[in-house]
Amino acid sequence: MTDEITTYDIAAIRAQFPALAAGTAHFDGPGGSQTPLPVIEAVTNALAQPLSNRGDGTPGERNADTIVVEARQAMGDLLGADPSGIVFGRSATQLAYDFSRTLAKTWSPGDEVVVTRLDHDSNIRPWIQAAAQAGATVRWADFDPATGELTPDDIRAVLSDRTRLVAVTAASNLIGTRPAIAEISRLVHQTGALLYVDGVHYTAHTLVDIEQLGADFFSCSPYKFLGPHLGVLAARPALLETLHPDKLLPSTNAVPERFELGTLPYEFLAGTRAAVDFLAGLGPNTAGSRRERLASAFAAIEEHEDTLRTQIEKGLSAFEQITIHSRAAERTPTLLLTIDGHSTTDAYRHLAQRGVHAPSGSFYAIEASRRLGLGDTGGLRVGLAPYNDAEDVERLLAGLSDFLRS
Known part of the structure; x- marks a missing residue:
């Protein structure tokens, strides 16, 4: 992405989330995001x-x-x-x-x-x-x-x-x-x-x-x-x-x-x-109406999340055992994975022990899980939020690589 340092300062954003100090890389945003200080x-x-x-x-x-x-x-x-x-x-x-x-x-x-x-x-x-x-x-x-x-x-x-x-x-x-x-x-x-x-x-x-x-x-x-x-x-x-x-x-x-x-x-x-x-303060527009600032912020959020999603997908492409079920042309930065020969519940637990939270399940989308041929079990869900960064992604990919070797 272009000019991220001035338009989307991820380090400054992450500093506003006390929960991140615990050291977990959170990919559980689709189930509930972490909370910034101003909200608390x-x-x-x-x-x-x-x-x-x-x-x-x-x-x-x-x-x-x-x-x-x-x-x-x-x-x-x-x-x-x-x-x-x-x-x-x-x-x-x-x-x-x-x-x-x-x-x-x-x-x-x-x-x-x-x-x-x-x-x-x-x-x-x-x-x-x-x-x-x-x-x-x-x-x-x-x-x-x-x-x-x-x-x-x-x-x-x-x-x-x-x-x-x-x-x-x-x-x-x-x-x-x-x-x-x-x-x-x-x-x-x-x-x-x-x-x-x-x-x-x-x-x-x-x-x-x-x-x-x-x-x-x-x-x-x-x-x-x-x-x-x-x-x-x-x-x-x-x-x-x-x-x-x-x-x-x-x-x-x-x-x-x-x-x-x-x-x-x-x-x-x-x-x-x-x-x-x-949210309105996350974009480069700091002078407009709140709606205008939100438009600027969401453009920056989407660019940031899409960059990280591309990084994840590129990394996952190296793992032949992993299937990505998120394939629509227009979609959010949320990936559902299954792993040949492995339980995604085991993968979730393996990642959790390494400080990476990517949960496994059907997440109440039970009809979709069944239609995908995954029954009620679903898969491993990797979801991005505005506070995720490239280091989180590297920790996720390293954890999955370690899981597959184990």
Whole structure:
């Protein structure tokens, strides 16, 4: 890459992550990223100040309200979304279940819901179960295990005038495939259906623009992009106004609060805002709006991660026993590996003993793992994050070489 020293100072970035001082080379980012100091401090500071339920009468109430407003604005900037359509929840899985139950109230027997074999189970099972309750039919969109590609034609093949919702990932957490969501959106909307996009893995690596993607609902998890454990969903406020979730009688009916059941974790919302601000500071643009700075930062992050991914793939090419199942033309820097004659669980443990964390499994993408012919076992997943560096990669490759010799 060009001019990395001035545009992406990896040493300075790594210095902001206390967990890295333990010496582990983390390739477990797809399962959850490490946390930078500004996020840790934001969580701590929120808890150290007066904090109450939202309101305007006391300092604690005002602090809580400010935290929520700032977190919605930050996530709106990150996703290219209206802050008034940002819903917070415990996790992306919980939000999928909540919205599947709410949307299923509008379905009838004979209606159809589309899910894909590529997705994390949190964007499959809630829809299957909600469809069963409504008497709706589930249709499956397949992907090509040889290429890892899920194409718009794969979605087109299962659409009909009875389709009510399509649930699809923006990026596979198992093999990194990034389907053409904008084109899929056009097909889905031509049928009059809604599009629910799982952006949990995608948001960690690419600047999101939900309007450009054409997503009616877009979910993500801040703990995948340097923030706290939380779930976020973005949708148009006008669409949210048409939906009526089950809720407590005295709780507000205002959007988006009507979807946020119970008191929000204010300290985690403060951490989420800090994570977005931290990301915005990773690029060369330091003077624009937060959205402009995020665009600059994600361009730098993508360039950095792609450079490391190339380094990994070049190194892996020397190992004949290793098969890389991440092959799509458009994909995140996430590689799923299997090793001829060896268990990837054994490889994971071998690497862990050498301070390299690359976990083994199917990572809840069980349908994708089965479609790849890997059963429920999956493989060794190597995922990059903004704090990985070339030395991490060399340690990974050396560890794998040592494992194969052993």
